[in-house]
Amino acid sequence: MEIRCFAPGDEEAVVRLWEDCGLTRPWNDPRKDIARKLGEHPELFLVGTVDGVLMASIMIGYEGHRGWINYLAVAPAFRKQSIGRRLMQEAEQRLTALGCPKLSLMVRSSNAGVVAFYEALGYRQDDVVALGKRLIEDGPAAA
Numbered sequence: 001m002e003i004r005c006f007a008p009g010d011e012e013a014v015v016r017l018w019e020d021c022g023l024t025r026p027w028n029d030p031r032k033d034i035a036r037k038l039g040e041h042p043e044l045f046l047v048g049t050v051d052g053v054l055m056a057s058i059m060i061g062y063e064g065h066r067g068w069i070n071y072l073a074v075a076p077a078f079r080k081q082s083i084g085r086r087l088m089q090e091a092e093q094r095l096t097a098l099g100c101p102k103l104s105l106m107v108r109s110s111n112a113g114v115v116a117f118y119e120a121l122g123y124r125q126d127d128v129v130a131l132g133k134r135l136i137e138d139g140p141a142a143a
């Protein structure tokens with residue numbers, strides 16, 4: 001797998017990947033999410049390709065206090081080959097190089113099975129309650 005920065009021509013393949021991986025929701029417009037990311041640390045939006053075919057993604061963020069991960073996705077046909085692990089290692093290296101002291105991430109409660117993946121990579125559940133407030137509506141409100 002080659003890891004490189006997202007390029008404008010990747011949008012359709014990335015949206016299809018996220019749909020195939022169950023990461024899209026009606027209230028998050030993936031194209032708007034991509035456009036917003038291209039305005040904030042676009043160099044931290046990475047994709048993975050095999051023989052030119054886009055099959056993985058990771059959106060990394062840093063706001064000066066914590067690093068964040070969103071849209072980590074490995075196409076179903078490429079799973080359990082340590083690709084998710086490699087993408088997370090890449091994120092950790094890039095965030096460490098920026099001086100980021102800690103990486104945080106959120107897992108939807110409907111996707112709790114993926115917690116075992118993060119635990120295998122050394123992540124532990126923090127004693128926090130995650131809260132959110134929508135500021136811009138992209139679609140129908142979350143149920």
Ligand SMILES: CC(C)(COP(=O)(O)OP(=O)(O)OC[C@H]1O[C@@H](n2cnc3c(N)ncnc32)[C@H](O)[C@@H]1OP(=O)(O)O)[C@@H](O)C(=O)NCCC(=O)NCCS
Nearest residue numbers: 021072073074079080081082083084085107114116117120
């Ligand atoms: C989560 C995801 C990125 C993992 O990618 P992957 O390439 O299959 O993961 P890896 O092969 O690198 O796995 C790394 C370790 O986690 C374990 N693991 C991976 N998926 C797992 C799962 N669903 N349940 C339990 N353990 C899992 C692997 O066994 C491996 O452990 P090992 O190295 O000790 O053998 C992939 O399943 C995916 O894209 N899922 C759908 C999207 C998603 O849920 N993203 C995360 C949103 S928070």
